[in-house]
Amino acid sequence: MSDVRELYQEIILDHNKNPRNFRKLDQPTCAQEGFNPLCGDHIHLYVRIKDGRIEDISFEGNGCAISKSSASLMTQALKGRTVEEADRIFAKFHELVTAPMDQPVDTAELGKLAVFSGVREFPARVKCASLAWHTLRAALDHKEEVVSTE
Amino acid sequence: MSIAEPLSTTLFDVRKIREDFPVLRERVHDRPLIYLDNAATSQKPQPVIDAMNRYYEAENSNIHRGVHFLSAQATLAYEQARSAVRRFIHARSDREIVFVRGTTEGINLVAQSYGRSFLREGDEIILSAMEHHSNIVPWQLLGDQIGAKLRILPMNQDGEIMVERLDGLFNERTRFVSLVHVSNSLGTINPVKQIIRKAHERSVPVLLDGAQAVPHMTVDVQDLDCDFYAFSGHKMFAPTGVGILYGKESLLDRMPPYQGGGDMIRSVTFEKTTYNELPHKFEAGTPNISGGIGLGAAVDYVERIGLKNIEAYERELMRYGTETLTRIDDLRLIGTAREKAAVLSFVLQGIHPHDVGTLLDLEGIAIRTGHHCTQPVMQFFGVAATSRASLAFYNTTEEIDALAEAVRKTIKVFR
Numbered sequence: 001m002s003d004v005r006e007l008y009q010e011i012i013l014d015h016n017k018n019p020r021n022f023r024k025l026d027q028p029t030c031a032q033e034g035f036n037p038l039c040g041d042h043i044h045l046y047v048r049i050k051d052g053r054i055e056d057i058s059f060e061g062n063g064c065a066i067s068k069s070s071a072s073l074m075t076q077a078l079k080g081r082t083v084e085e086a087d088r089i090f091a092k093f094h095e096l097v098t099a100p101m102d103q104p105v106d107t108a109e110l111g112k113l114a115v116f117s118g119v120r121e122f123p124a125r126v127k128c129a130s131l132a133w134h135t136l137r138a139a140l141d142h143k144e145e146v147v148s149t150e
Numbered sequence: 151m152s153i154a155e156p157l158s159t160t161l162f163d164v165r166k167i168r169e170d171f172p173v174l175r176e177r178v179h180d181r182p183l184i185y186l187d188n189a190a191t192s193q194k195p196q197p198v199i200d201a202m203n204r205y206y207e208a209e210n211s212n213i214h215r216g217v218h219f220l221s222a223q224a225t226l227a228y229e230q231a232r233s234a235v236r237r238f239i240h241a242r243s244d245r246e247i248v249f250v251r252g253t254t255e256g257i258n259l260v261a262q263s264y265g266r267s268f269l270r271e272g273d274e275i276i277l278s279a280m281e282h283h284s285n286i287v288p289w290q291l292l293g294d295q296i297g298a299k300l301r302i303l304p305m306n307q308d309g310e311i312m313v314e315r316l317d318g319l320f321n322e323r324t325r326f327v328s329l330v331h332v333s334n335s336l337g338t339i340n341p342v343k344q345i346i347r348k349a350h351e352r353s354v355p356v357l358l359d360g361a362q363a364v365p366h367m368t369v370d371v372q373d374l375d376c377d378f379y380a381f382s383g384h385k386m387f388a389p390t391g392v393g394i395l396y397g398k399e400s401l402l403d404r405m406p407p408y409q410g411g412g413d414m415i416r417s418v419t420f421e422k423t424t425y426n427e428l429p430h431k432f433e434a435g436t437p438n439i440s441g442g443i444g445l446g447a448a449v450d451y452v453e454r455i456g457l458k459n460i461e462a463y464e465r466e467l468m469r470y471g472t473e474t475l476t477r478i479d480d481l482r483l484i485g486t487a488r489e490k491a492a493v494l495s496f497v498l499q500g501i502h503p504h505d506v507g508t509l510l511d512l513e514g515i516a517i518r519t520g521h522h523c524t525q526p527v528m529q530f531f532g533v534a535a536t537s538r539a540s541l542a543f544y545n546t547t548e549e550i551d552a553l554a555e556a557v558r559k560t561i562k563v564f565r
Contacts, residue, residue, distance in 0.1 A: 039502070039535055040520070065564070124508075
């Protein structure tokens with residue numbers, strides 16, 4: 001990759017500057033702290049589940065553009081989805097950012113999340129992109145401890 | 151507009167020196183590699199690579215035990231490397247030069263061997279506020295084992311140790327001081343001689359973490375009068391996995407072995423073992439022989455260039471780098487001590503260091519981003535991480551210009 005913009009697409013830069021759902025949630029049914037000790041990315045994720053559906057989801061925290069925009073786009077993608085759908089999208093997203101370069105990835109279900117396709121060229125940044133998702137998984141599992149990418 | 155100006159060429163010819171380092175011919179993302187991550191690990195010159203290859207190609211055998219020719223050759227090469235290091239740091243005797251895996255192991259050795267023998271519950275260990283985790287955690291482990299406490303010597307906003315606070319930290323329970331010579335995340339050169347003198351007035355021994363000092367300045371352990379000095383080979387142009395613990399013979403003599411095994415014994419029965427003489431008492435098991443030989447070659451190489459020349463060249467490079475980077479709006483240098491070596495740590499307003507690191511990487515520029523294993527330093531300056539460019543004598547003003555240009559480009563992308 002020679003062009004910066006292939007990794008840092010406009011939508012990533014936009015969500016970094018103006019993260020969506022960037023707030024504390026009233027009465028979350030689950031909340032989780034996530035931490036990437038390598039670079040100090042730190043996220044608090046809040047989720048409100050009603051009848052197996054993510055009624056609302058938000059986050060707060062500090063991090064690099066990749067981790068922040070990933071969290072922001074994740075909240076947008078998952079609001080209104082069922083927990084099962086969220087799990088399936090996570091699996092697809094994980095494949096998108098970790099699949100070998102020569103393996104095509106089906107992005108049909110991912111929508112805007114496909115902008116993270118450039119991440120897999122940068123192994124050091126995969127954890128940044130997936131921090132919010134790992135934190136979500138732990139939140140849904142009601143794990144008490146702080147999630148760490150290490 | 152280029153603001154590069156050639157540094158004094160009477161010191162040495164940097165172009166010629168660069169030819170000694172094969173990796174500097176590499177290209178990254180289709181651009182010439184600009185390697186500014188020397189505080190993480192330095193590059194290796196051809197003579198170091200050749201010395202290690204020669205050992206494996208022509209001398210490979212175990213040391214200190216074989217009667218055969220190759221073993222004698224390898225033992226000689228390994229012990230010559232020890233002598234080279236002794237000369238390099240101006241120690242009195244080869245007996246004071248212990249081969250270890252690196253700075254971390256050297257500090258752990260002292261914490262466990264000296265610490266567990268001579269410290270008791272309620273005793274205190276003084277560290278500085280800018281220590282690398284490797285000079286914090288071994289003392290915490292010791293503290294958990296014996297009930298000793300850590301006292302922290304603070305620093306100011308420039309990243310300078312507040313020496314005037316030292317007297318207030320000493321008390322009748324102070325038993326040890328462990329301190330970084332040159333900070334890896336700030337570049338600060340600490341007034342270690344003054345601190346050692348103050349500690350010795352109270353008969354408290356001092357260990358210096360010299361990992362970031364030995365590649366950049368003359369180190370004279372007798373002049374410093376430190377009791378222990380630990381450093382790594384790989385940060386001074388030698389391979390990874392080898393380092394040195396210097397210890398005053400009088401102290402090493404009184405300390406029990408750190409690990410047990412072959413080579414560190416004189417005689418073994420199931421009832422009793424007597425230990426080998428210094429420094430072998432602390433060198434259990436077959437060591438990193440090629441690494442030790444590589445370290446010896448690195449010492450020879452650095453001495454050929456001359457540490458005085460290196461110091462003078464790098465001082466100019468640092469001055470140039472500091473001026474060039476501070477001209478960039480929205481860039482804040484972290485670590486602005488008067489006495490600094492080789493490290494330019496910075497943050498850019500509103501841009502996370504990891505994004506800076508990736509954008510610079512795309513320009514072929516290797517820097518380190520993160521907390522640099524000094525989380526307390528990051529907390530002190532109120533940042534999660536920094537971007538750190540760290541220099542070696544093979545870096546140039548042109549590379550610093552390229553760094554500055556890439557930083558400006560990064561700012562544009564995120565504005």
